[in-house]
Amino acid sequence: MTAQGKYNPAAVESRWQKFWEDNKTFKSVEDQDREKYYVLEMFPYPSGRIHMGHVRNYSITDLVARYKMMRGFNVLHPMGWDAFGMPAENAAIQRGVHPATFTYENIDYMKKQLKAMGFSYDWERELATCDPEYYRWEQWLFLKMYEGGLAYQKKSFVNWCDECQTVLANEQVIAGRCWRCDREVVPREINGWFFKITEFAEDLLDYLEKLPGWPERVLTMQKNWIGKSYGARIEFPLAEGDGSIPVFTTRQDTVFGATFMVLAPEHPLTIELSRGTSQEKEVDGFVERMLKTDRIKRSSEDYEKEGVFVGAYCKNPFTGHEMPVFAANFALMEYGTGAVMAVPAHDQRDFEFAKKYGLPIIVVISPESSNLSADEMTEAYVEDGVLVNSGAFNGMNNRAAMDAIIDDLEKKHLGNRTVNYRLRDWGISRQRYWGAPIPIVYCDRCGVVPVPPEQLPVLLPLDVTVTGEGGSPLVSHEPFVKTTCPSCAGPARRETDTMDTFVESSWYYARYSCPDYDGGMVDGKRVDYWLPVDQYIGGIEHAILHLLYSRFYSRVMERFGLVKYREPFTRLLTQGMVIKDGAKMSKSKGNVIDPDDMIKKYGADTTRLFMLFASPPEKELEWSDQGIDGSFRFLNRLWRIIVDNMDVIKKGKGFPGDGSAITQRGVDLRRKTHQTVKKVTEDIEERFHFNTAIAAVMELLNEMYAFVGQGKDVGPADAAVFRDAGMKAVLLLSPAVPHIAEELWGVLGQKPSIVTVPWPVWDEELAKSDEITIVVQVNGKVRGRLSVGADASDEEIRERAISDEKVTGYITGKEIKNVIVVPKKLVNIVVIQ
Numbered sequence: 001m002t003a004q005g006k007y008n009p010a011a012v013e014s015r016w017q018k019f020w021e022d023n024k025t026f027k028s029v030e031d032q033d034r035e036k037y038y039v040l041e042m043f044p045y046p047s048g049r050i051h052m053g054h055v056r057n058y059s060i061t062d063l064v065a066r067y068k069m070m071r072g073f074n075v076l077h078p079m080g081w082d083a084f085g086m087p088a089e090n091a092a093i094q095r096g097v098h099p100a101t102f103t104y105e106n107i108d109y110m111k112k113q114l115k116a117m118g119f120s121y122d123w124e125r126e127l128a129t130c131d132p133e134y135y136r137w138e139q140w141l142f143l144k145m146y147e148g149g150l151a152y153q154k155k156s157f158v159n160w161c162d163e164c165q166t167v168l169a170n171e172q173v174i175a176g177r178c179w180r181c182d183r184e185v186v187p188r189e190i191n192g193w194f195f196k197i198t199e200f201a202e203d204l205l206d207y208l209e210k211l212p213g214w215p216e217r218v219l220t221m222q223k224n225w226i227g228k229s230y231g232a233r234i235e236f237p238l239a240e241g242d243g244s245i246p247v248f249t250t251r252q253d254t255v256f257g258a259t260f261m262v263l264a265p266e267h268p269l270t271i272e273l274s275r276g277t278s279q280e281k282e283v284d285g286f287v288e289r290m291l292k293t294d295r296i297k298r299s300s301e302d303y304e305k306e307g308v309f310v311g312a313y314c315k316n317p318f319t320g321h322e323m324p325v326f327a328a329n330f331a332l333m334e335y336g337t338g339a340v341m342a343v344p345a346h347d348q349r350d351f352e353f354a355k356k357y358g359l360p361i362i363v364v365i366s367p368e369s370s371n372l373s374a375d376e377m378t379e380a381y382v383e384d385g386v387l388v389n390s391g392a393f394n395g396m397n398n399r400a401a402m403d404a405i406i407d408d409l410e411k412k413h414l415g416n417r418t419v420n421y422r423l424r425d426w427g428i429s430r431q432r433y434w435g436a437p438i439p440i441v442y443c444d445r446c447g448v449v450p451v452p453p454e455q456l457p458v459l460l461p462l463d464v465t466v467t468g469e470g471g472s473p474l475v476s477h478e479p480f481v482k483t484t485c486p487s488c489a490g491p492a493r494r495e496t497d498t499m500d501t502f503v504e505s506s507w508y509y510a511r512y513s514c515p516d517y518d519g520g521m522v523d524g525k526r527v528d529y530w531l532p533v534d535q536y537i538g539g540i541e542h543a544i545l546h547l548l549y550s551r552f553y554s555r556v557m558e559r560f561g562l563v564k565y566r567e568p569f570t571r572l573l574t575q576g577m578v579i580k581d582g583a584k585m586s587k588s589k590g591n592v593i594d595p596d597d598m599i600k601k602y603g604a605d606t607t608r609l610f611m612l613f614a615s616p617p618e619k620e621l622e623w624s625d626q627g628i629d630g631s632f633r634f635l636n637r638l639w640r641i642i643v644d645n646m647d648v649i650k651k652g653k654g655f656p657g658d659g660s661a662i663t664q665r666g667v668d669l670r671r672k673t674h675q676t677v678k679k680v681t682e683d684i685e686e687r688f689h690f691n692t693a694i695a696a697v698m699e700l701l702n703e704m705y706a707f708v709g710q711g712k713d714v715g716p717a718d719a720a721v722f723r724d725a726g727m728k729a730v731l732l733l734s735p736a737v738p739h740i741a742e743e744l745w746g747v748l749g750q751k752p753s754i755v756t757v758p759w760p761v762w763d764e765e766l767a768k769s770d771e772i773t774i775v776v777q778v779n780g781k782v783r784g785r786l787s788v789g790a791d792a793s794d795e796e797i798r799e800r801a802i803s804d805e806k807v808t809g810y811i812t813g814k815e816i817k818n819v820i821v822v823p824k825k826l827v828n829i830v831v832i833q
Contacts, residue, residue, distance in 0.1 A: 007639040009603025013739040017118055025753050026120045028076045030529045037073035038530050039065045040509055042538030042546070045088065046081045046106035046128075050113045052578040052585060052611075052623070053539070055595050059608040059736075060575055060617050060690070061537045062119045066735035067684055069120075070759040076530050078512040079114065079121040081107050083130035085501030086164055086180055089434035093468040099434040100462055103130060113595065117604045118739055120755070127515045129504035134511065135436035136457030137521040138503055142439055143450050144560050150196045153448065157266050157291070157333070158427065160188035165471045166431045167192065176293065187266070187291035192429035193438055193497065197552045201226055201421045203566075204551055213571030215618070216812055218543045225544050227335075227422025232406050234415035236261060236341065238273075239313035239322050245269065248336035248420045251343065252405045253398040256390040257364035258341040259354070260323050261314050262307065264331040265290035267338040270310060273325060277311030283327060290329055298329045305330055305353045317414045318391065328353065336420055344380065345372070351380040364389050365398045426549065428500040433464065433472045435498025443485035443492040452486050458494070472496060505546055506553035509533050509568060522562055536569035543574065573617060573688060580623040593623055605737035606632045612690040612736050616799075634698060635740055638733065641704050642726050642744045648708060649726060649748065652719030666718035669707050673725040674767040675789070676700040677760045680732045687803060690736065692796060697732050700725065723748075728760045775826040776801045778810040779833075786827075794821045801827040 020026065030036075041061040044054060065077040083103050092102035107128060114121065127134055145151035159168040163183035173185050197204075205226045208219050231250035236258075238244060245261055263270045265287045274283035286308040290298070297303055307328030314323050330349055331340050344354035344361045354361055361374040365385045372381055387393045392408075393401045409415035429438070437458040439451035451458055461480045464473040474480055474496040485492035507521075513530040514523035532554075538546075547569070554568040577584055580591040598607040610631040615621040642649070662670070676696050683693035704725055708714070714722065727748055734741035734754045745754045770790040774797055776783055784806035788797055798819050801807060807829070814831040821827050 005643075007636050007740070009605060009635075009739070012743045013116075013118060013604050016739045016742045017115060019742070019752060020118075020120075021115075023753070024124075025755065026077065026122050027124060028074070028078075028122045030526055031074050032529070034074040035072075036076065036530055037068040037535075038076045038533045039068065039535045040078065040512070040533050040537070042536070042542060043080045043082050043505070043508060044110065045085070046083055046103050046110055047087055047091065048106045048109070050110055050595055052593050052595060055117065055607060056578050056611040056617075056621060057537060057539070057575055058114070058117065058119050059611045060573070060688075061535075062117075062608075062738075063612060063684075063690060063735040064535055064537075064688075065120050066738060066755050067759070069755045070731070070735070070757060072758065075120075076125075076512070077120050077122060078125040079119070079123070080125075080127040080508060080512065081110075081129065082501065082505050082508070083107070083128045084135075084435045084498075084504055086166065086430075086432060086434075089432055089466065090164065090180060090468070092434075093466060098462070099466060100130070103128075103434075116599055117595070117608065120738075125512050125515050127508065127511060129436075129501075129508065130434075130460075132457045132459055133518070134508075135460075135499075135504065137511070138436060138499065138507065139439040139451075139456050139458060140453055141507075141521060141556070141560070142499075143453060143456075145195065145556060146440075146450055148559070150199065150556060151193060152196065153191060153193050155189055155191050156194075156427065157187050157189050158192065159185045160190075161185055164432070165468070167427065167429060176297065184292070190429075192427050193440075193495075195426040195428055195552070197426045197549075198421060198423055200552055200555050201228070201423050203555065204423075204548065207551075207567055211567060211570075211572075214569075215572060215574055218540070218547070218572060218574060220813070221543045222548060225423065225548065227420075229420050229422075231418065231420060232409060232415050233337075233418045234317065234341065234409060236314040236317060236323070236339075239315055245314050245325070245339050246337045247339045247341045248418065249341055251346070252409070253387065253401045254343040254346050254364055255316070255341065255405060256318055256387075256393075257343040257345050257362045258316050258323065259321070259344060259360045259362055260342045261325045262328045262331045262340040262342050262350075262353075263310070263325060264333040264338040265327050265329070266333040267327070267331075269325075269339075270327045273312035274310045279309055279311035282308055283310050286327060290327075293329065298332070301349070303329070305349060305356065307353065307357070309357075317409075317412075324359070326353075326357070334424055335422060345374060345377065346380055346382060348380040348382065351377070362389055426500075426502075426552070428503055429497040430500050431472050431496075432498055433460075433466050433474055435501060436460070436504065437474075438495045438497055438499055440495040441483055441485060441492040442495070443488060443490060445490055446485055446487040446492075449485055449487050449492065455486070460498070472498075474498075502545060502549050506549040507557065509536075509550070510554075510557065510563060520562075521557070524562070527563055531563060532565045532567060533569045535571045535573065537573045537575060539577070540574040547572075575617045576615065576620040578611075578621045578623060582622070585623075591623075598628065602628060602632045603635075603739070605740050606635055609635065609694065609737050613694045614691070616691055617688055634701075635737060637701055637705075638729070638737075638740065639744070641701055641708075642730070642747055645708055645722070645726075646747070648714050648719045649723045651714065651716055652721070652723035653749070655716045655720035661715060661717035662721060663715070663718055665707055665710060666721040669703055669718075669725055670721045671766055671769070672700055672703045673721070673728055674762040675769060677728055677732065677762040678764075678767045681759070681762070684735075687799070689799060692799065694733070694736060695793075695795070697729055700729055704729070730754075731757060731760050772824055774801070774824075776804060776807050777826060777828040778807060779830060780828060783807050783810050790824075794823065797821055797827060801829060 041057050065075050069075045088103050089099045092099040159173050161178040161183055163181040229250050232252040234247050235244040274280045307326040310325050312325045342350040344350040345363045363372045363374050366372050366388045367385045387396050387401050406417050439458045441449050443449050464477050481493050483492050483494050510522050514526040517523040550568050557563045585592045610628045614627050679696045680693040683689040730741050730744045742754050771787050772790050774786040784804050786800050811831050817832055818830040
C-alpha cells in the first residue's frame, strides 16, 4: 500500500475500519492452545451519545487489547449495553417515546460512534440487557436463589423518590435528594425482594487480600462498606413488661457507664415503646421528621445531635440502673441492631447529647495517673486507662477487660461475643417499568409462587404507555398482571416490581463468553476458557456497588456450579474523569466537548492520542484545545517522517543490520530505538503509564528527524537503522493510534493487519545507557534509592519514585502535596500525615 502527500485522517480511518470489519479482525474464538486475555471496559448506558469520559475509558481499554494481541494473546474484547433502568426510562418519558424505542435507537447511534473511533470490539458478542434472551437467565438464577434461600421478601423502610416512583439505594441518595432527578427523598415502608449478600460478607472481605491487581483505594472502600467489627451483643431488659433491647457494641469495656439508651428513628421499638405514653405524639412527629433527613448527614460528627424520650426505660444488665430510652438522629438502623448503649463519659457524641438533655454521666475509665470527675469534664475521655466504677473489673486495663466482660456476659446469659457487618442485604425491587420482571406470582390460595423455569422468560410487555405518572404502568396492565397460578391453576397476579439494573450488570461479563448460548445461563466450556476477566477498566464511581454486587454474583454462580472462579476481575483500573475548566463536563456548565466534533476536525486517532497522552489514566484529565492540536501535529510529524523519507527507508531494506558500517549517528539512533522499545513496553506492561510511553516515542521521532536533518548522504547501514526505527515507532504507537499505524505499515511495505505483527523486542545491551542513582525522600527522610538512565526525564523519575515498592508503604493512604525533583540527585515526596 502507498500513501502520498498530506495526512488525511478521514480517508485513512474509514478505509481501515472497513478492512477490520470485512476481515473480522477482532473476532474472538476459543483456542485451548493459546493463552487468553480478557480485557473489558464497564459497558455504557445507551443514553444517546458517547461522551469524552467514554472515549477515554474505551481508548485505554483498546490500547490494552491491541497491545496484548501483538504480544500473542488470544484476546477477548467485547461490547454491549446496560440498557435497563431509570436513566433510559426517564429520558424516554421526557421525549414522549417508549423506552424500548429510545434504547434501541440510541444503541444504533452509539454503536456507529464507537465504530468511528476504531475500537477493536468483537461485535458478534454484542448484547443488550433488555433483550429477553439475556434477562431470562437472571430470572432463572433468581429462582435458584429463591429455592436456595438467597432471595427472599420482607418489609422494610426504603428511600422513596416520588418523581422517579421507585426505591433508591442509600448510595443513590445525595444530601437527601435523588441522584437522578434531584427530588427530595422520603421514607416509605414497603414489601420488597432482597438478595442475601450478607451470607458472603466474610468471604467478600477475605478475598480483598487476594486482589493485588486492584487499586488500594477501591479495596479500602469495599472493606469499609462491608464494615466488619468485633464486639458483643448485650441484652438490656425493659424496665416494665417482658422483652429487651439488643445492642451491638465494640466497647463492652464501658458498659458500666451506660446511662441511657438510644434507638434509631426507624427502629420498630421507637414507636412501640411510646404507644400509650404522654410522649406518643412527640415521638411520632420526631420520627416522621427524621425519616426525611439524610442518613449520612444525621450521623456526621458536626451535625447537631437531637432526640426525644420515648416514654420508656430499660435496665443496665450489670448495674441494674434504669436507663431512659431515647430516639436520636445519630442512631442508624443500618448499623448493628439500630440501638446504641450511650456512654457519655467516654463517647463525645453521647457526651454532647447527655449535656443537652441533662442525662447522668458516669466515669468508668480513668487515666492511670489521675482520677476523672464527671462534674468537671468538658469533653468525653476517649483514651485507654483503668476501669473504675465497674464492679469486679475495677483496676483492670480497659482493653484487657474487654474479653473478661464478654466472658461474664456469656456466663450470666446476658449476651455473647459477635461479629457485626455494616453490609446489608441487597434490595433489588424497583417500582419501575423498564427492567427485568421478577419471576414471582401471588395466589390467594398458595401464597408466593415462583414461576416454573420452563415458563421463562417472564416477558416485559411492550404494549404499554409510559408516562411517569402514577408509578409503573405494569401495575394496571391487566394482560401482564392477571395470570394462572403454576401450583393450583387458579387465578393469580404477577409481581409488578422489576429488578434493580445492577442485577444485569453483575453478570454480563460472563455472558460475553457465550452470548449465543441458549442451553443455560453460561456455557461451561467457554466460560471456563475466558473467565475471569484479566483486566477490568471503569470509573471510580463504581468502586462499591457495581463491583461488590459483581463479586457477590460470581459467588452465587459458583455455588450453583455455573462457574469455577470466585473473583470476576483479576486486575482493575479506575480511570479519572475528563474535566474542562476545572469542572466535570456538563451541558449546564457549557463545557461539553462532543467526540463527533473532534473526529470530524482531527480524526479518531488524534482524539484517542490526546486522551492517552494528556494524563496518567488514574488521574483526572483536563481538556485542552492546545493539547489536542498538539496531538494532531504529532501525528502529522509521524506521517511525514515515514512518507517523506521513503528513499532512505527503501535504501535500508534488506541490509543485514549487523552493525557493520554504521556511523555514530546510526549507533545513537539504534540505541534510542531499543531504549524506546524497552520503555514503552515496561510503561504499558508494568505500570499502564501510557502518557510516558507515548512521550518516549515522541522523543524517538525527534531523534529520527535529527538523523535525517543532518543533510549528509545516508549509507545503507544507517538507512537500515532509520528504517528499523520507523517500523518500531509505528508498531509501538499502533495500539494507541491504530488507523494511521495500519496506513504507515502499508507504506513501509508490510501486510495488514498490524495487530497480527509481534510486538517489537529490544536488545538489552543496545538499550543500555549510563545510569545514575537518585535518592528518594518522604518528607525529607530517605526512604529509598532508584537507578535511572542519565537521560531520564523529571516526569519519569517522579513516577518511578512514587511507585517504588520501598516508598509506597510511606505514602499509601496519604495525600501527596508536592513532589520535588532535584535533577540527577534526589526526589522529595511531600505528604500530609
